[in-house]
Amino acid sequence: MRARRWIPGFDARPVGTRETVVLTALAALLLAGCASSRRGGGSLLSEASREAARSSHHRHEGDQDHGRDHDTPKKRKVLHAAPEVRRHREPAPVVVVVEDDGYADDGPRYDTRREPAGPPTTYFLRLSGGGGGSDRPELDAWNCVSVEGGAVVPGSDGRIQAGVDLGAAPIRKNGYAAAGLTDPLELTAGVNLRYYTGPPRSGPRPYALLGFRAGLLHWDYASTLPIEDEWGNVNWVGDDFVNSWTPYVGAGVDLFTAGQTSVGASVAAGMKVFSPYTNEGLRNDLFKDAGYVEMRIDVAWLSR
Numbered sequence: 001m002r003a004r005r006w007i008p009g010f011d012a013r014p015v016g017t018r019e020t021v022v023l024t025a026l027a028a029l030l031l032a033g034c035a036s037s038r039r040g041g042g043s044l045l046s047e048a049s050r051e052a053a054r055s056s057h058h059r060h061e062g063d064q065d066h067g068r069d070h071d072t073p074k075k076r077k078v079l080h081a082a083p084e085v086r087r088h089r090e091p092a093p094v095v096v097v098v099e100d101d102g103y104a105d106d107g108p109r110y111d112t113r114r115e116p117a118g119p120p121t122t123y124f125l126r127l128s129g130g131g132g133g134s135d136r137p138e139l140d141a142w143n144c145v146s147v148e149g150g151a152v153v154p155g156s157d158g159r160i161q162a163g164v165d166l167g168a169a170p171i172r173k174n175g176y177a178a179a180g181l182t183d184p185l186e187l188t189a190g191v192n193l194r195y196y197t198g199p200p201r202s203g204p205r206p207y208a209l210l211g212f213r214a215g216l217l218h219w220d221y222a223s224t225l226p227i228e229d230e231w232g233n234v235n236w237v238g239d240d241f242v243n244s245w246t247p248y249v250g251a252g253v254d255l256f257t258a259g260q261t262s263v264g265a266s267v268a269a270g271m272k273v274f275s276p277y278t279n280e281g282l283r284n285d286l287f288k289d290a291g292y293v294e295m296r297i298d299v300a301w302l303s304r
Contacts, residue, residue: 120304123151124150124151124161124302125148126148126298127146129144130143130294130297131295132169132292132294133292134272134291139171140171144169145167146165146166146168146188150162158200162191163192164191165189166188167190180222181222183219183220184217185217186244188214188246190211190215191211193209195208202258205257206253207251207253208249208250209249211268212246213248218239220239221237224236225237225238241278242278242279246270247271248270249270250269252266263299264297265297267293268293268294272289274289
C-alpha cells in the first residue's frame with residue numbers, strides 16, 4: 001500500500017484514495033446537472049405539475065363519465081419531452097392470426113394442390129373459294145376467295161369455332177360496265193362463328209354458320225373524270241369505291257377429316273348494304289342494297 005504524504009506548506013491532511021473517488025463522483029453529478037439544465041426544447045416539470053393539478057381538480061368536480069376522463073388533447077395542454085431524453089418507444093408488435101387448418105404444427109407448410117389444367121386451345125387456318133350472285137344487274141355474279149384464321153372456343157367440346165377472314169370478290173358480270181365502270185372488285189374483312197352439331201370425328205360434321213363482313217367495292221372509270229370538291233378545286237379521278245356491310249347466315253358440312261386436315265362445303269345467304277356516297281363524294285345511285293347467295297368449298301388445317 002502506497003504511503004500517504006503531507007504536502008509542505010498546506011495545513012491539511014493528505015488526500016486518500018477514498019476521498020478521491022467521492023470527489024470524482026460529486027463532480028460527475030454536478031456536470032450532469034449542468035448538462036441537464038442546458039437541454040432545450042422540453043416542457044418544464046413545474047408546468048407538468050400545474051397541468052396535473054388542474055386536471056385532478058376537474059375530475060373532482062365531476063367531469064368524469066363512467067370512469068373516463070373527458071379531457072381531450074384539444075382541451076389539455078400538451079407537454080413536450082426534450083429530444084435528448086425522450087423515452088424510446090418500441091413499435092407495437094404485429095400479430096398474425098393463422099386459422100387452424102387441422103394440420104400439425106410441424107414446420108412450414110406448402111399448398112401443393114393445383115387446379116387441373118384444361119386441354120390446349122386448338123387453332124385453325126382455312127382457305128375457301130366459290131361464287132355468288134344477286135338479282136341486281138350491277139351485282140349479277142361474282143367469284144370469291146378468302147383466308148380465315150381462328151380457334152376452337154375452349155369448353156365447347158370442339159363444337160364452336162370463331163374466325164376472322166379476309167376476302168376478295170371480283171365481279172364477273174356487271175350491268176353497268178358499258179356505262180363506264182370497269183373491273184369492280186370487293187375487298188372484305190369479317191368475323192364468323194361455326195356451331196357443329198357434334199364433337200370432332202372423322203365422318204361428316206354438319207354446322208350452322210353466322211357471320212358479318214365489312215368491305216369496299218372498288219372500280220375504275222373507263223376514263224378520268226374531273227370532279228370539283230367542296231372548296232372549288234377540280235381533281236381528275238380515275239377510280240372510286242363505296243363501302244359495304246354484309247351480314248349473313250348459312251350452313252355447311254365438313255365432308256371428311258384426315259388427321260388435322262378437313263375438307264367441307266357451305267352455302268350462305270345475306271344482304272349487301274352499300275354507303276349512299278362514294279369515296280370521291282358522288283351520290284351512289286347505282287349500287288343498291290341487295291340480297292345474295294354464295295356457295296364455297298374450303299380446306300382447313302387444325303393445330304391438333
